[in-house]
Amino acid sequence: MSLSWNEFPFIxxxxxxxxxxxxxxxxxxxxxxxxxxxxxxxxxxxIALFSAFIIAFWNAxxxxxxxxxxxxxxxxxxxxxxxxxxxxRRWNYPWLLLLSAIAATAFTVxxxxxxxxxxxxxxxxxxxxxxxxxxxxxxxxxxxxGVATLAAGALLVRRRKSSDDHDLLAFTDNLVYIGFGxxxxxxxxxxxxxxxxxxxxxxxxxxxxxAFITGAAYLxxxxxxxxxxxxxxxxWTLLAAFLLLLLCWFGTALLPGSSLHLYS
Amino acid sequence: MTRKLWQFPWxxxxxxxxxxxxxxxxxxxQLTVGHFDFGLLHYPANLIALxxxxxxxxxxxRFQNNQIVRWIAGIPLSIALTVALxxxxxxxxxxxxxxxxxxxxxxxxSRLGFRMVTSSWPxxxxxxxxxxxxxxxxxxxxxxxxxxxxxxxxNHLGLWIFLASAGFGAADMMRVVMHVDIGETEWRVFNxxxxxxxxxxxxxxxxxxxxxxPPNLTIIDREATPSAQxxxxxxxxxxxxxxxxxxxxPKGRIGDWEITLxxxxxxxxxxxxxxxxxxxxxxxxxxxxxxRNLLTGKTKTGWISAGGNISEFFSALPLDDRHLLTMTQAExxxxxxxxxxxxKDGIAFNTILEVNKPVSIGGWMIYQYGYETELGKxxxxxxxxxxxxxxLLPVRIGMGLMAIGALLLAWNGASRRRVAK
Ligand code: HEM
Numbered sequence: 215m216s217l218s219w220n221e222f223p224f225i226x227x228x229x230x231x232x233x234x235x236x237x238x239x240x241x242x243x244x245x246x247x248x249x250x251x252x253x254x255x256x257x258x259x260x261i262a263l264f265s266a267f268i269i270a271f272w273n274a275x276x277x278x279x280x281x282x283x284x285x286x287x288x289x290x291x292x293x294x295x296x297x298x299x300x301x302x303r304r305w306n307y308p309w310l311l312l313l314s315a316i317a318a319t320a321f322t323v324x325x326x327x328x329x330x331x332x333x334x335x336x337x338x339x340x341x342x343x344x345x346x347x348x349x350x351x352x353x354x355x356x357x358x359x360g361v362a363t364l365a366a367g368a369l370l371v372r373r374r375k376s377s378d379d380h381d382l383l384a385f386t387d388n389l390v391y392i393g394f395g396x397x398x399x400x401x402x403x404x405x406x407x408x409x410x411x412x413x414x415x416x417x418x419x420x421x422x423x424x425a426f427i428t429g430a431a432y433l434x435x436x437x438x439x440x441x442x443x444x445x446x447x448x449x450w451t452l453l454a455a456f457l458l459l460l461l462c463w464f465g466t467a468l469l470p471g472s473s474l475h476l477y478s
Numbered sequence: 479m480t481r482k483l484w485q486f487p488w489x490x491x492x493x494x495x496x497x498x499x500x501x502x503x504x505x506x507x508q509l510t511v512g513h514f515d516f517g518l519l520h521y522p523a524n525l526i527a528l529x530x531x532x533x534x535x536x537x538x539x540r541f542q543n544n545q546i547v548r549w550i551a552g553i554p555l556s557i558a559l560t561v562a563l564x565x566x567x568x569x570x571x572x573x574x575x576x577x578x579x580x581x582x583x584x585x586x587x588s589r590l591g592f593r594m595v596t597s598s599w600p601x602x603x604x605x606x607x608x609x610x611x612x613x614x615x616x617x618x619x620x621x622x623x624x625x626x627x628x629x630x631x632x633n634h635l636g637l638w639i640f641l642a643s644a645g646f647g648a649a650d651m652m653r654v655v656m657h658v659d660i661g662e663t664e665w666r667v668f669n670x671x672x673x674x675x676x677x678x679x680x681x682x683x684x685x686x687x688x689x690x691x692p693p694n695l696t697i698i699d700r701e702a703t704p705s706a707q708x709x710x711x712x713x714x715x716x717x718x719x720x721x722x723x724x725x726x727x728p729k730g731r732i733g734d735w736e737i738t739l740x741x742x743x744x745x746x747x748x749x750x751x752x753x754x755x756x757x758x759x760x761x762x763x764x765x766x767x768x769x770r771n772l773l774t775g776k777t778k779t780g781w782i783s784a785g786g787n788i789s790e791f792f793s794a795l796p797l798d799d800r801h802l803l804t805m806t807q808a809e810x811x812x813x814x815x816x817x818x819x820x821x822k823d824g825i826a827f828n829t830i831l832e833v834n835k836p837v838s839i840g841g842w843m844i845y846q847y848g849y850e851t852e853l854g855k856x857x858x859x860x861x862x863x864x865x866x867x868x869x870l871l872p873v874r875i876g877m878g879l880m881a882i883g884a885l886l887l888a889w890n891g892a893s894r895r896r897v898a899k
Pocket of ligand 1: 394555557608611615633887
């Protein structure tokens with residue numbers, strides 16, 4: 215079968231509704247186990263519907279749909295919800311399923327509302343299979359670090375008031391470990407892709423340096439925690455790491471200088 | 479009882495001091511002898527240096543119970559080193575780095591190596607110390623291998639192999655750009671001074687092909703200043719100034735004009751006053767457009783073309799006294815060189831080289847690099863970048879181990895973290 219953008223809304227909207235409903239139901243799972251099953255079913259149906267569209271669309275184009283901005287948005291949405299669902303199943307973080315459902319829906323809605331991006335061309339170097347997982351995996355790593363930062367902030371506040379909260383610290387550790395795993399995967403995919411496209415796997419390009427700095431900061435946290443330190447210094451390390459992430463993120467956008475990652 | 483500085487067991491203060499000391503020595507070296515010369519690390523010097531480093535690390539594991547060895551392989555030093563490298567990275571991120579050394583009177587920042595951090599002595603020394611510390615940590619665990627340490631080993635051994643081969647292999651890497659005219663065979667590359675270097679690979683360029691995206695339409699205001707013309711502006715920011723030709727969406731709008739695409743020829747030639755479909759290389763996109771002014775209701779119809787490389791093919795549609803509807807130059811969608819690769823000692827083969835699809839042959843990777851941009855698909859030549867990197871295999875092994883380590887880290891989370899004794 216083959217499908218085109220004309221059929222897209224009829225598949226994308228139901229799929230997005232499935233994702234959002236799955237995310238909401240997952241968050242309500244504590245009330246009744248049935249909500250949990252429904253969340254699973256809806257997430258899988260949504261993912262299957264959306265994948266079916268991509269396959270049929272690919273079939274119609276007789277090339278991988280990777281050439282235009284609209285086409286890459288399809289993959290963003292799919293990878294986002296897939297990763298969100300896998301992490302939800304593995305770690306029982308329903309909020310993550312909801313967050314990724316919202317992000318995937320946002321990508322889809324942009325595709326629905328701005329059909330002109332369906333024909334905006336990508337430069338040839340971006341037409342790579344490594345490109346989309348590279349971007350999505352980074353987004354997920356940064357999102358996990360973001361939540362870890364919130365948890366660290368909550369820890370500081372709670373410590374002022376009462377005693378320690380072991381569960382919250384363990385939760386923070388877990389988020390940082392998973393986030394770090396994703397960060398390294400994103401880096402490696404970027405390196406493989408850069409080697410394919412430009413001939414070097416690492417060139418200290420500003421975004422690569424940013425990933426290095428972020429990675430180093432979270433490594434400090436991981437290694438500090440390895441000694442079972444729980445003092446506030448550890449928490450502050452985490453806050454500082456996220457601050458660095460933000461600083462470099464916005465700093466790179468504002469600073470002059472050329473980057474592989476600035477495309478026109 | 480509190481421990482005095484330099485009293486065993488060492489911890490964070492000693493680690494901070496060692497790292498500061500290394501950095502200071504680095505800055506002194508930088509001021510006196512200038513940048514670290516990676517040329518010193520050409521094969522076989524790099525192999526020897528690496529062997530010495532591994533020997534040192536192996537020697538270290540013979541004295542596992544020595545307090546200093548334990549400290550080098552411990553958390554405090556690893557954190558101090560990470561923090562120091564983090565600061566250098568931060569500096570690189572926030573100040574522009576130079577690709578080459580400045581020739582005239584350098585300022586203090588350049589003399590301290592801050593304009594080219596990655597080849598400055600402090601960076602090189604801290605990198606080496608990290609290799610020693612990380613190597614010792616890893617080898618210690620490797621020697622008393624336990625399956626529980628798999629994640630640790632993949633991450634640390636992978637990182638060590640990656641850092642070691644990227645660092646020690648940097649000098650052996652060679653990147654050159656070869657320029658080949660269509661129909662010619664080339665085996666030389668020229669440096670800036672025009673000096674030729676002969677490569678063990680020759681390349682014949684059989685054909686250069688390019689596919690283009692359908693172009694955009696835009697309106698030029700003859701009375702506006704040249705810099706305000708839409709084509710001079712950044713495109714995505716002003717998408718409203720453009721109409722993207724797409725036969726599947728023939729209607730659109732630019733400003734007060736409603737645009738309808740009546741007919742589109744992706745490869746047209748202009749003969750006898752008309753555009754005809756013709757796949758010849760000189761062809762250019764052409765479109766028949768109807769434009770209706772939404773304010774006055776006036777309609778204009780006509781053929782438009784950016785003309786490609788032949789000025790006679792150009793045509794624009796005057797909308798009124800002031801405004802002209804024109805077509806932008808088509809942008810490349812895909813370009814490729816049909817080449818024959820002839821290794822000095824080996825069998826020649828034909829292949830198609832395009833962006834993101836390099837060809838690998840005996841330690842060399844060949845990339846599509848450039849073409850004559852003004853001529854686009856009519857380019858008379860193509861440039862290939864040839865990259866020689868004999869250390870690519872260990873780099874890949876290191877990256878592979880790190881990938882496994884990262885997956886295990888993400889899958890296991892902190893749940894199976896070993897709590898230090
Ligand atoms: C990709 C980078 C890295 C990751 C993901 C990572 C992760 C980890 C983890 C998860 C642990 C505790 C795991 C366990 O004990 O089983 C650990 C321990 C450790 N790491 Fe790393 N690390 C990285 C880089 C480094 C670097 C660059 C150094 C040193 C310069 C280092 C030195 C150490 C040391 C000394 C330990 C403690 C080992 C022990 O107690 O036996 N790590 N690391």
